[in-house]
Structure formats: structure tokens, C-alpha cells
Amino acid sequence: MDDIARLAEVLEQSRSMVFFGGAGMSTESGIPDFRSAEGIYHQKLHRHFSPEEMVSHSFFVEHTEDFYDFYREHLLYPKAQPNDGHRTLAELERMGKLTAVITQNVDGLHQLAGSKNVLELHGSVKRNFCMDCQAAYEMEHVAAGKGVPRCTRCGGIVKPDVVLYEEPLDSQVMEKAVQAIRSADTLLIGGTSLVVYPAAGLIKYFQGQNLVLINKSETKADEWADLVIHDAIGKVLKAAMDMLAARS
Incomplete structure (x- = not known):
């Protein structure tokens, strides 16, 4: 058999x-994996930080705009089926x-x-929330535009509901x-x-x-x-x- x-x-x-x-x-x-020979962690995407560092909690806090640039380009695949x-x-x-x-x-x-x-x-890229008032947002709110996504209610940062490195x-x-x-x-x-x-x-x-x-x-x-x-x-x-x- x-x-x-x-x-x-x-x-x-x-x-x-x-x-x-x-x-x-x-x-x-069509979504690349992370740890294979062709995976995202083996690519040289940034001069100073590895991809793994760029999806960490500390990088999110210290380099928020760079985090979102990386996140939109390498972790969001809205057309994937x-x-x-x-x-x-x-x-x-x-x-x-x-x-x-x-x-x-x-x-x-x-x-x-x-x-x-x-x-x-x-977690999921489909769910996003304001870090201040907890308002919920669709993926499109984060995917659209550039820079740090902001809450339309209070102006707080909208964070994807994904578990970053260093987070439990x-x-x-x-x-x-x-x-x-x-x-x-x-x-x-x-x-x-x-x-x-x-x-x-x-x-x-x-x-x-x-x-x-x-x-x-x-x-x-x-x-x-x-x-x-x-x-x-x-x-x-x-x-x-x-x-x-x-x-x-």
C-alpha cells in the first residue's frame, strides 16, 4: 500500500x-513560508535587522513605522485564496x-x-484593534495607506491581532x-x-x-x-x- x-x-x-x-x-x-531555504527568514530584507527581529514586540515599539512597512509588504496577502x-x-x-x-x-x-x-x-491579520480604545478594524484599514495606521475614533495606533515574537x-x-x-x-x-x-x-x-x-x-x-x-x-x-x- x-x-x-x-x-x-x-x-x-x-x-x-x-x-x-x-x-x-x-x-x-502563494504565501511564502518562513523557515525553508526560500523562506522569509532567509532573505536579506533590511541592512540592520533580520526579518525575525522585525516581527518582534520590541521592534514594533521602537521602530513602529518600519514595522508596518515590513508587515504590509511581507505578511499581508489580501488576494490569497x-x-x-x-x-x-x-x-x-x-x-x-x-x-x-x-x-x-x-x-x-x-x-x-x-x-x-x-x-x-x-492570531490573525484579519483582526486589528486600537491599542487605546480597543476599536476593531478590518485588515483593509491597516493594508491601505502608508505609515502607522491610526484609529479614526481616538487617534491611537491600530495593531494587528497577531502574536509577535516576545509576546505570549x-x-x-x-x-x-x-x-x-x-x-x-x-x-x-x-x-x-x-x-x-x-x-x-x-x-x-x-x-x-x-x-x-x-x-x-x-x-x-x-x-x-x-x-x-x-x-x-x-x-x-x-x-x-x-x-x-x-x-x-
Whole structure:
């Protein structure tokens, strides 16, 4: 049995699957990942600061205008659309097989594809708020124009609802993620290098039957997985789903 057929069998048998994904989930939607050889952290985008430093809390505070210049150019992709991977996960949820999507991404593509129970560990570019009066703003308010986006009510800085480096993850979201993984019979991990903590540590809570890893490159968890596929996740999930549909 080849890997796609094995994955289709896992999808067919699962009743409480959880998906945990990272930047590689959205590369097939035209959003570059962060840590691959071509990823954003390997690009020389600024003379004095690394991309990782430019999405830190301290850089946001000390170089606010430069932060927004970088943010608009490299983290906002308003025209991006869900790919086969996002759509397959949404269909698995509709079928009653997938109970939760846990994502490190901030692009909102899982919801756009139709997924309902999405736990966003690092927040979302779709949500923005005034740091002074807490007024809410759409992504377009930040994407449009130049310089530091301001609140139309009080003039405060409008900040994206994303978790920057040096900022803590939302404890309630993390707790929901832990509970979802503890209750899962299958943990499907895709498009993540599993190097960003504390998110990467979630795998230790899995107690189910099937640990499946789909990623273009190797990860430190490959040796623990029941099934490892090194390929594009959208392509793999669609192929397995098509095989599953053909059986029914």
C-alpha cells in the first residue's frame, strides 16, 4: 500500500481527527513560508535587522513605522485564496471526522475555506484593534495607506491581532488546543517544521492511534510518526480525499 492509500485509510477510519499546521500549509496559496531555504527568514530584507527581529514586540515599539512597512509588504496577502489542503480539511470537518484545526498561520484561509473550529495560536491579520480604545478594524484599514495606521475614533495606533515574537500566546487558545489534541484519535501535522515553541510542544499531548506528518522537508518528529509524507500538503490531502471519495 502506498502512502496516499495509507493516508486515505486513516482518513476513513478517523472519527476525531485534529489538524495542526504551519506556514507550509499556505505556500500553495502563494504565501511564502518562513523557515525553508526560500523562506522569509532567509532573505536579506533590511541592512540592520533580520526579518525575525522585525516581527518582534520590541521592534514594533521602537521602530513602529518600519514595522508596518515590513508587515504590509511581507505578511499581508489580501488576494490569497484557500488551496486544496484548506478545502479538504473543511470537507473533513463537514463529514464529522475533523474536530479542530490548530494553526500557527495568521492568514485566515482555513475560515475562508469553510472550517469552523479553528484555533489560531498566533492570531490573525484579519483582526486589528486600537491599542487605546480597543476599536476593531478590518485588515483593509491597516493594508491601505502608508505609515502607522491610526484609529479614526481616538487617534491611537491600530495593531494587528497577531502574536509577535516576545509576546505570549493566548492561554485560552492554547488550552483548547491541548484538549483537542488529547481527545484526538488522529493527529495530522502539516506544513510545519516543528521548531517554534511553545506551539511545537503540543505534539506531546497526543495519545491517539495515528500520528501523520506531511511536510516537504524532514522534521524532528518524523521518527515518532506512524506515517510520514514529504510532499506539498494540499496536493497530498486532495489525492487522499479523492481516493476516499472513490471508495464510497
